[in-house]
Amino acid sequence: MANQVTRRLYDFLKDVPPFNYVDDEAALLRVASRVEVTYLTPGTVVFRPGEPPRDRFFVVKEGAVELFRVDDAGEQLVERCGEGDVFGIRPLLAEDNYLFLARAAEESLVYAINTAGFRELLPLYPRVTQFLAATMAGSNRYAITATKPSPEATAELGAESLAFGLLESQRLGNLRQPITCFATARIVDAAKLMTEHNVGSIVVVSREHHPVGIITDRDFRSKVATGVRSPQDGVIKLMKKPVVCIGPTLTAADVQIEMLRRGINHLVQTEDGTRNSPITGVVSKHDLLVLQGNNPAVLIREIGRAKSAAYLRTLRERAERMLATYLEQEVSIVFITTIMTRLNDEIIRTCIKMGLARMQADGRGNPPALFDWLALGSQGRGEQLLRTDQDNALIFADVPAARYNTVKDYFLQLAGYVTESLNQVGFEYCTADMMASNPAWCLPVSKWKEQFTHWMDDNTAENLLNVSIFFDFRGVWGDGSLPAQLTKHIFRERPGSRTRFLASLAQMAVNYPSPLTFFRNFVVERSGEHKNQFDLKSRAMRPLTDAARVLMLEARVGNVNNTFRRYETMAELEPQNARGYREAAQAYEVLIRLRATVGLRRQDSGRYLEPKELTSMQRVLLRNSFNPVGDMQMRLETRFQLNFLR
Structure with missing residues (x-):
């Protein structure tokens, strides 16, 4: 029985980031074997602000958990975490206490992941680390605090999270020139230099300009402002050492990983990447944010701060450039839709x-x-x-x-x-x-x-x-x-009218004409504005969305709107039909990717395609996606006995 439970936990986790980056089934099974399953009634508190970190973080299996910022003004909702969202990751990578109140918004099932077991995987799976690092760098949840940002921002986007694909290919280039002082300087002298140049750090160097220490704003707050150190003391009494150095060829992702592993916010660049060569630059967490101008979390933060529709339009255009990059890099379409939905919301x-x-x-x-x-x-x-x-x-x-x-x-x-x-x-x-x-x-x-x-x-x-x-x-x-309340109303017991309603919906879903002619050519519009174009939405996408909708209504499952997830849910509810449902989900992914690619290229909705503009591979993928369309229509005809209604 224990093995069966572990296997079910594994089957869920393997599709949830960051666990989906762990390709070692045995390793992930070990993580799953240490999971604690917790049922939460509405209002149950998971953790409170100020509490010390525990040896676990959490994944929402069902229901919803809300995170609140608590201050003198009361509780302010920060994030609502739904199925597949991860929260409370602070214990995994930081020693700080919890910042937020986490409370179940409805009946929820939550998986508690043992941090010790999961932390062992970090050195083995760089993409897991990149996921967490990008989340730390991009989160706006923790911008209000002067403490080290927490990777709890994983739940900020609730999917495969931030754009480490961009980070992997982005070189740091020329970093900002460092502000330096010699080891003989006083703390007050260093403070004046930082203020004059409006920077958050200063590097203490030797006569050869080799880095020997670093002082940040936080050091002034924690030690000088509190009286631990006098402004007249030498900088050697305040600086942190040894300095963590990097070379000139690292990518932004490499830098984020290094910051994550070391628990620091600044790195010093030298000629050869060691402390025994001259300093050439400094990079901070803030610098990475600027570098990642199209990072989803950065865009979300900027959208939330926007004061005009004109600026929102500019940000949405940036989001489309990011979308184009994702499509070019063959990023998961489920990830892409999750990101773009959060941005649109x-x-x-x-x-x-x-x-x-x-x-x-x-x-x-x-x-x-x-x-x-x-x-x-x-x-x-x-x-x-x-x-x-x-x-x-x-x-x-x-x-x-x-x-x-x-x-x-x-x-x-x-x-x-x-x-x-x-x-x-x-x-x-x-x-x-x-x-x-x-x-x-x-x-x-x-x-x-x-x-x-x-x-x-x-x-x-x-x-x-x-x-x-x-x-x-x-x-x-x-x-x-x-x-x-509306969702509950839809599923109320009304047997007679419900049966007719579902059958009518199913009939509508099977009424769409075939996408192909007898000779396997695309069926194009015969007249009008879109003559000789293929209607991707009506002939391929809509039959799949309509079929998924009626199947979920029949199954009485609410709050699952996404077509991919509807088919995945049906695969779980009907294991005997799982293959067909998953093929339908995959076909829909192909269709939505193709529509987005064409739409971005032509700067329109991407609904109508000219078959000649497709590559041979796109033609093959498009034709293959039609098979699940027909399969779903046949399934509806059989299930709702539509042949008897005609």
Whole structure:
């Protein structure tokens, strides 16, 4: 029995970063064998700020754990960690106490990973170290503290995390010129030099300009400001030694690894990489942040600080350049979609903040009720790589009838500001007006429930189209309680109408025409604006997204919107059909990668392809992806007995 449990734990961990970089099955099984499985009821505290680090860190298997910053103003939500997210990694690499309060937001299953067992793997797997190092360098969670940043920022992006692929290929080049002083200088002299040059460190050198020690801002705070050392003391009483040196040929990733292993924030570059040659430069953690201008965590931080839609547009363009690099480097498409979803979510939240500020400036005050912004369609599924049109909605808490019109008017105005900002960022207005600024899609909880019930009971073509867009909703603002009520409503017991509804959805998913002609040529549009082009979305991607949606609805599984993860979930629920579901997930990865590649090259949505513009390899991959489309359609026909409904 113990071996079976360990194997199940292993099967989960092997797909979760940073464990997925450990290709030694036996080593990862040993880690899995030491995992403690913990069930958390809502409100259970995992750790508190100021507590000493434990011998474990955590992975969310099911549910959600929230991290809060606690200060005089109360609790401020920092991050919501969901399935596959890692948190509490501070004990793994740092000795500092916990900074945040970690508390279960709902019923959750958490795996506690023994740090001692996992730490043994770090020297053996550089990519694990790179993952943690990049996370430390890029996290904005810990920018508020003067202490050493923690690798707990792994959960910041909740996936394979930051762009170590870029770091591996980025040479440091010419570092900033170091500020130096001789060992005979006084501490006050060193402080004056640092202030004059506006730097955070000074290197103490010999007469030959060989580095013998280093002093940082932190040394002044911890020793001079506290009276341990006098400003009149010599620098040799304050400096740290020996100095950690690097050579001129290292990459940014190499430097991050060295900082991580040594637990330091500065490295000194010398001519030959040793302390016995002249100093040529200094690199700090901050320098790496500047170097990694397109690091996802850096972009997220900048997006959160943005004050205008124009700057957000610039940042989103930087994100697209990063996306292009990922695609060129053949980075996992699941990783890419996770990163881009986080970036898009942060853009939406920043636009909402700007909208709320405009409401304040208009004299409308704070929101009159709890609300959440719902991402729909591809962004709701976490699959929007390019800046396509907007699909969104707004849900707010029920209010007394006497206040209803006033409250709705407030949220419609707010939604207008938000959609306007998103349009300025580059997300075009939806031509069908499926946006929160439309009164039909800005509703309280009770009316959203009525709307969903209507769609499920009256299965017209228009209602089923709405289902295909709105049932992929995902809250990106608020505490998540309002979207959770909708999810619960969808799965309530209504046997008769539910059966008809699912069968109608399945029928819609199998109605898409074949992507290939009898002679295995791509079926292209015969007329109109896109004549002789292949509709990648309608003929290949949509059948897979629709099939995944109806299968998850039948399985009564909510809060899993992403098409890849829906098929992976179905593979777990139906092991006998796992191969087919995983092939469907892989096919969808091929399709979404191809669409993004074409869209970036042509600066459009990538929906329509000209077969002649594809490489021979792309043609093969595209054709192969059609097989799972047909398999899923046949599965739906059999499962829902669609042949008997025709």
